[in-house]
Amino acid sequence: MEFTGLSLIKFTETFKTDEDCKKYLGQRKWSEGFKCKKCNHEKATVLKGKRTAHRMCTLCKREESPSSGTLFHRVRFGLRKAFFIVYEMSTSSKGLSSIQIANRYGISQKTAWYFMQKVRLAMESSGNHPMKGKVQVDEFTVGGKEKGKKGRSYDAKKKKIVGAVELTDDNKIKRFYALPIDNYSGKELETIFKAHIDIGAKVETDGWKGYNKMKKKYDIKSTKSLPGINFNEIHTVIQNLKSWLRAIPTHISKEHIKAYLNEFSYRLNRSIHKETIFDGLIGRMVEHPPVNYGKLKLCN
Numbered sequence: 001m002e003f004t005g006l007s008l009i010k011f012t013e014t015f016k017t018d019e020d021c022k023k024y025l026g027q028r029k030w031s032e033g034f035k036c037k038k039c040n041h042e043k044a045t046v047l048k049g050k051r052t053a054h055r056m057c058t059l060c061k062r063e064e065s066p067s068s069g070t071l072f073h074r075v076r077f078g079l080r081k082a083f084f085i086v087y088e089m090s091t092s093s094k095g096l097s098s099i100q101i102a103n104r105y106g107i108s109q110k111t112a113w114y115f116m117q118k119v120r121l122a123m124e125s126s127g128n129h130p131m132k133g134k135v136q137v138d139e140f141t142v143g144g145k146e147k148g149k150k151g152r153s154y155d156a157k158k159k160k161i162v163g164a165v166e167l168t169d170d171n172k173i174k175r176f177y178a179l180p181i182d183n184y185s186g187k188e189l190e191t192i193f194k195a196h197i198d199i200g201a202k203v204e205t206d207g208w209k210g211y212n213k214m215k216k217k218y219d220i221k222s223t224k225s226l227p228g229i230n231f232n233e234i235h236t237v238i239q240n241l242k243s244w245l246r247a248i249p250t251h252i253s254k255e256h257i258k259a260y261l262n263e264f265s266y267r268l269n270r271s272i273h274k275e276t277i278f279d280g281l282i283g284r285m286v287e288h289p290p291v292n293y294g295k296l297k298l299c300n
């Protein structure tokens with residue numbers, strides 16, 4: 001069974017109990033058969049009673065729960081609440097703060113934040129599908145006070161970002177990725193090229209000299225940025241990202257901005273596949289190994 005659609009009623013009816021969610025995770029986890037984490041044996045017994053969603057290796061007798069070895073490992077507040085949070089984060093177009101989630105599900109703000117960071121970790125792009133064709137790249141800042149200043153800002157409170165958008169032939173936005181950077185040097189700007197841009201892409205940037213470094217390797221056309229005249233597509237996405245971030249009533253530290261950029265891109269890049277976005281994200285969370293609190297705090 002694969003949950004599709006955007007109906008909250010259908011979602012509520014499908015996932016009535018923690019057990020329903022456990023079974024769903026089990027289906028995803030062992031969709032291509034069982035493989036024991038300890039001995040690699042490929043046969044398992046389905047346990048009875050309360051543990052019907054668990055498997056037991058027929059060789060070493062090790063029992064495995066659907067959530068172990070995934071990002072749902074040790075979710076103490078129940079899988080049903082976790083599923084609802086994943087559903088909200090994958091389908092909502094508004095920014096959700098850990099305070100809102102904490103109030104809604106009766107958990108602490110810290111617990112909510114911690115779980116939401118795990119979801120954002122699963123939203124991180126694999127980088128396996130670099131952007132091809134028409135690509136626009138631009139650098140900008142988020143956070144701090146907006147003074148209506150355009151272009152590169154050197155305000156220390158603002159977080160510097162480099163973003164890239166892939167366009168269709170008729171200039172529709174296909175995908176967007178962004179990464180935090182320390183400064184506007186060629187070395188830093190290059191990170192988005194390495195992570196997300198195909199060597200054959202037709203790249204457009206503004207006239208900033210930082211992009212010169214990449215011109216040996218990439219097909220880059222630099223043009224002076226004129227508001228309203230060019231780069232409208234990437235500027236629109238950047239404006240949307242900024243207002244989405246502003247709507248999250250939580251301070252976002254420099255260390256964690258990457259997690260929020262993952263979240264923004266994940267939803268934007270799947271906006272035409274909204275029907276399956278929840279199921280896809282559950283799949284990613286099942287495939288992602290567990291992370292502990294200390295490690296997550298350092299993730300960026």
Ligand SMILES: [Zn+2]
Nearest residue numbers: 036039057060
């Ligand atoms: Zn085994």
